[in-house]
Every structure is written in structure tokens, then in C-alpha cells.
Amino acid sequence: MYPTPTLWLEIGVAGLLALAILWTQVEYGLFLYGVALGFPDLAYPIGSTVNLRLEDALIVLFLARAFLWRPAKPSPSPRRILVWQAIFLAVCLLSIAVESARGIPPSGYDAARLAGCAVILAALPAVVNSERRMRFLVAGLVCGGVALAIQVHQHVGESSLHGISNFEQLKSAAAFDTWNPNTIGQAALLLVFAAGLVGTALSKTRAAKILSVGLALGFALVPALVYVRGTTISIAAGFLLFLCLLRRWRWVLLFAAACLAVLLYLRSSQHSFLQDAASINLATGEGLSHRLDRWQLTFQGIRKNPLLGQGFGQELDYLTLLGSEGRAHNTYLTVWLELGSGGLLLFLAVIFQFARAGFSLYRNPQFQSQGALILALTFALSLDSLGLETLYWEKLPTIAMALAIAVLGVCERNGFEDAAPENLIAAAMPSTQVP
Numbered sequence: 001m002y003p004t005p006t007l008w009l010e011i012g013v014a015g016l017l018a019l020a021i022l023w024t025q026v027e028y029g030l031f032l033y034g035v036a037l038g039f040p041d042l043a044y045p046i047g048s049t050v051n052l053r054l055e056d057a058l059i060v061l062f063l064a065r066a067f068l069w070r071p072a073k074p075s076p077s078p079r080r081i082l083v084w085q086a087i088f089l090a091v092c093l094l095s096i097a098v099e100s101a102r103g104i105p106p107s108g109y110d111a112a113r114l115a116g117c118a119v120i121l122a123a124l125p126a127v128v129n130s131e132r133r134m135r136f137l138v139a140g141l142v143c144g145g146v147a148l149a150i151q152v153h154q155h156v157g158e159s160s161l162h163g164i165s166n167f168e169q170l171k172s173a174a175a176f177d178t179w180n181p182n183t184i185g186q187a188a189l190l191l192v193f194a195a196g197l198v199g200t201a202l203s204k205t206r207a208a209k210i211l212s213v214g215l216a217l218g219f220a221l222v223p224a225l226v227y228v229r230g231t232t233i234s235i236a237a238g239f240l241l242f243l244c245l246l247r248r249w250r251w252v253l254l255f256a257a258a259c260l261a262v263l264l265y266l267r268s269s270q271h272s273f274l275q276d277a278a279s280i281n282l283a284t285g286e287g288l289s290h291r292l293d294r295w296q297l298t299f300q301g302i303r304k305n306p307l308l309g310q311g312f313g314q315e316l317d318y319l320t321l322l323g324s325e326g327r328a329h330n331t332y333l334t335v336w337l338e339l340g341s342g343g344l345l346l347f348l349a350v351i352f353q354f355a356r357a358g359f360s361l362y363r364n365p366q367f368q369s370q371g372a373l374i375l376a377l378t379f380a381l382s383l384d385s386l387g388l389e390t391l392y393w394e395k396l397p398t399i400a401m402a403l404a405i406a407v408l409g410v411c412e413r414n415g416f417e418d419a420a421p422e423n424l425i426a427a428a429m430p431s432t433q434v435p
Helices: 005-024 026-036 054-068 076-102 108-127 131-160 167-174 181-200 206-225 229-245 249-269 271-278 291-304 315-322 331-362 365-384 395-428
Strands: 043-046 050-053
Touching (some): 005 026, 005 054, 026 054, 026 131, 050 054, 050 108, 054 108, 076 108, 076 331, 131 167, 131 181, 131 206, 181 229, 181 365, 181 395, 206 229, 206 249, 291 315, 291 331, 331 365, 365 395
Antiparallel strands (some): 043 050
16 A cells, blocks of 8 residues: 555654754754664665664754754864864865775765764754754764663663673673664763763752762763773773762762672672673783784784775775774774874874863863863763774764763853953053053
């Protein structure tokens, strides 16, 4: 049975009405964007490796709106970060052009993730330009995060009926059709950052702070309970850095107690899994999922062309020729292999801009909490990048960094607006200086 022309007309009118609402009331679109991130399997496959999701369609709408509807000039720190990101993007595009001219273009997946992350960086900071919009986006992320945690729990519960013999099988059981366990860890990092914004940038009440800590701990538990070890350690390190920067020593003790409680729970309920996950030999690489072997092969590839690299998106094909079982799983080595030493230095400069902006905000007593949160996020993502390709054009980390840029912009604009009346009064006062 095919839809009648009348039904198609009604569907078209409903679609145009929804588009008009999202265009004029972008807050609702931001909320929907955050919620959609919590449902990874709601995707339309395009080819064998690329999937189109609701949030991908929304981000294109945000991009169009950012440039067509009262485009606002970014404040100094976001502008500086975006300029460095644009330079890094230009280097990647130049590499793609050279590869295409040589007849070895990157895979469709690499090109798609590069394009998607570039759109996110261009659209989200421009659209999330007020506390109201940030509240809607963070509320959506929190709702999506709760839904994601429930789905992970259901996946593990359903698979336990079939028997799970080790923690690697548990990780695979928790995964989605379009997300692997490492992507769940990246989502947890984004969600912990969003939860932190609840009690720092969006509200200063005691209830909001308690809710913020509770949500952050809950989201941090997701990768911990499914043994995404590297990301769990990165989140814990970022959490501790945030508390230490704010000198919340009692919260540090409470966080340490919470970590100990989780370890004791895993030891009592999943002793064999925990023992297997904790068995790591740095000399042989045992327990590191062959990370050391992959890093050694990556170093071999880097030595063959350390200055210019092998070209953007060539990592998997090139390492496969060297005998590797997959990607390097190290952002810094991947950038060095693909874009050479110059690309690596530029990549580190981009990360430094985030740290610099966060530290500048941290030095301002009015926005110290937001600055500490951005520093903690940058540190956690940089640490996680030692074991994964976290910061190298990956969607969820890019959303987290784009949200950090938006926080910087809102804080700088609010600081300027707060200081503007004082500057006007001072300028209007007659000078008392003796000539």
C-alpha cells in the first residue's frame, strides 16, 4: 500500500512546520540534538561504514542558521581556537588534495568524519551563544546520557543470559551496532563535561552542584562498569584535576571513596573480569590489547617519512601493509604518521589553545569553575588520546570541545557586559589627575 497524494502533502506540511519551529526556536533543536546522541542505533546506513543520524541532519540546520540568521562575531578566545582549527583543517584538506591527485584518496569514512567534525566546530559554538541555549543543549545531553546508560545496562543484561567469560566479551556485549565500546567511553567523557556545566556555568545553587556531581559520577560509571579502561582512567584524572583546581579537598576524598567502592563492588561481583582487566605487562604489552605492537609498527611507518607523513586517512591501509592488526590507537602517532611532524606540531598547538583559554578563564574569579572544567576536559581528552584516536576528528570529542568553545564565548561576553557599565561610569567621571 502506497501513501496517497493527500498523505504526502500532509507529511510535507508537517515537515515544513517542524523545520520552521527548529529554525526560529533553535533551543528546541539543541535539546533534540542532545537527546539524539543518546540513541546510537537510530541511524540510516550510507554505505558500509557511514551512518546518517538525526543529530547529523540537525547540525547542518544549525550551520545554515549560524551563517544566515544574524551571524555573530565570536569573542577573542573562541576566535583564536577556531582559527587554529581552521588552519589544521586546511592542512588535512591539502593532504587530501595531494592524495587524490596521486590516485590514492582517503576512505569515505575518513572523509565523512572530517567533514562532520568541521561542521560541528563551525555550527555549535555559533548557535550556542547564550546561557539559555546552553541550558537546552545540556538538558538534552543529560536526558540522552540517562537513556544511553539504560541501553548499555540492557545490552549487558541480555547478553549475560548467553554467558560471558571475560571482560572483553562484556565490552562487546555493551556495544551498539554503530558504536564500539571505545565510542561509549567517548560519549561518557562528553556527558561528564555536560553534567559539570550544570553546577558551574548554568547554576550556582547547592542543589545544582549536588545534582552535577551525581550526574557526573553516574555517567563516569558507564565506561568503568563495562571495562573501557583507558577512558575510565582519563575521566577519573580529569575529575581529580577539576576538584584540585577548585581546592575542593573534601570532594577529592569523597571521589576517592567512590572509586574505592566501585573497585570493591567489581571485585566482589566480577572478580575474574577485574583480575583479567588489571593484568597489564608493559614489557610485553600483554593486557594492552596489542597497543604496544601497533605503536611499534606505527613508529616504523613514521621513520620512513617523518616530515611529510603518508597522507590524511592513510593510516589503516599503510599499517595493514606493515602487518598491523588495525589502527595505531594513539592520536599523536596517527597524526604524525599521516601529516608528518609539522602536522603533529600544529595539532598540539590546537590543543594548547584550549588549555590556554581555559587557564585564562580560570584566572578570572568570576569564571574560575568554568575555566577549571575546560582545563579538566582538555586534560582528560589529551590523556585518552594516548590509547585512542580521541581528538583527531572524532565526532563525540569534537562535540565536547565545541561545547567548551561555546562556554568560553558565553563567559567572555558576560564578563564584557558586566564590566561595560563600570567602564562607562569611569569614562564619564572627570579626571582628578594634576596636569
